[in-house]
Amino acid sequence: MKLNIMDLNRLKCFQAVAEKGSLQDGARHLNLTTSAVYQSIKKLELETQKHLFFRSGKKYILTDEGRELQELFQRFLWDISQFQNQDRVTSDSLNGEIRVGLPLNFSKSVFIPLVKSFHAEYPNVRFHITIAETRRLLNQVAAFELDFAITDDAIPAEFLSKVARQEVFKEELVLVCSRSFYKKNESKFKSVKTMKDLPHLDYSKNLPLLQRWYKLHYKRQIKISDFHTIDNVETMVVALKEGMGLGVIPRDLYDNPVLTKELHAVEAVTGSLFNLLFLVQEENYINNTLMKKFLLYLNTSLKK
Incomplete structure (x- = not known):
């Protein structure tokens, strides 16, 4: 069966009726009309080529195929829930590696103290720090070898279309x-x-x-x-x-x-x-939860 937005809505109608045991109660639970829920289940049965319910008066009883679909859908909902919970846990107890490139003086006078305090709060986060001049750092950013770099504003023209930059320090x-x-x-x-x-x-x-x-x-x-x-x-x-x-x-x-x-x-x-300093990332770099958390921390700390 090919899933799309309509299919998921029909599955929600199917799940509600299966849980409540009747079309009317399922529709009331979803705040939909009985007719709308009935049509959704009818179309779902046509899509799946399965008979999902026995009808007994106003009662809707799952067939064996209906129970199988219900188990699959419940497993799907559980997986989504686990994915959401995992993201929340990661936000509270971060882990992973941050690869950053820095100019020498900024690394010593500003960045290392920030790393120390961040690591005290999130001890499972590791930092890989590269100290180099601007062009080398930009090459590594463009090659995704660094998650981000801090550079001055002397960015060579060939990198301007490859990186995104944000002023962070003066x-x-x-x-x-x-x-x-x-x-x-x-x-x-x-x-x-x-x-x-x-x-x-x-x-x-x-x-x-x-x-x-x-x-x-x-x-x-x-x-x-x-x-x-x-x-x-x-x-x-x-x-x-x-x-x-x-x-x-x-x-x-x-x-x-x-x-x-x-x-x-x-x-x-x-x-x-x-001297203006910029946070530079590859133009198409997508920050994960760890990076979002650290960049927020970094920006907030640098503004103090």
Whole structure:
């Protein structure tokens, strides 16, 4: 028998009459007319080519074939109930693995503390965390090797149609150098014309964060010819401490008392520079119960 929406309605009519023992009581139970229930059962018997009831006055008594169909339908209802209950249990006692990709500083300063508190509540959840730069994370997201990643807004054009993204976090950035570097070149910090000739450090060759800093504070991009690129924030901090030049780092790193003693923050002319971070998933990724629960937790925690 091919099941569709009409078939399921007929099965409900059949079940009601079988349980109540009469057409009228079954119709009353379903809040339908007796005629509608009668027609549903008649059509069901035609579909199944089975005689489902004996009629004895107003009583409807199941035939052997009717009892067999009733058992099948009750089993179907029980399976649906188990499926619903299983989903509820999963929501209360989650288990499984979450594969996430992160930039280094965000993983240390923000994500790991959140994982610790989430895992304390749901100890059967495991995390597989990958630390990498944006392009590698996007490749893994697009290949379904990661459930999601947190990246900056520098998403290469070839990934824009492959991923969905949602802004989740905003980190403040500061331009810093070592205190010895500042003391040695203090006179050059008085003008952007002389500052631009100092050695600079950024995370990629286009110098995106440095150019954003200068554009924010001096309303224009500048030409920097003396620069190095370092694609790791911890190594960037080491290079800055060694006096290799000027570079942009997250404020939460700079605010560490140990680093504050070693690094000098360049005074901002206008407001603060922020780096937007996005939660990125493959365009067609479907979140299961575990992922929905964790992403809700993550979004709620990041908004605090």
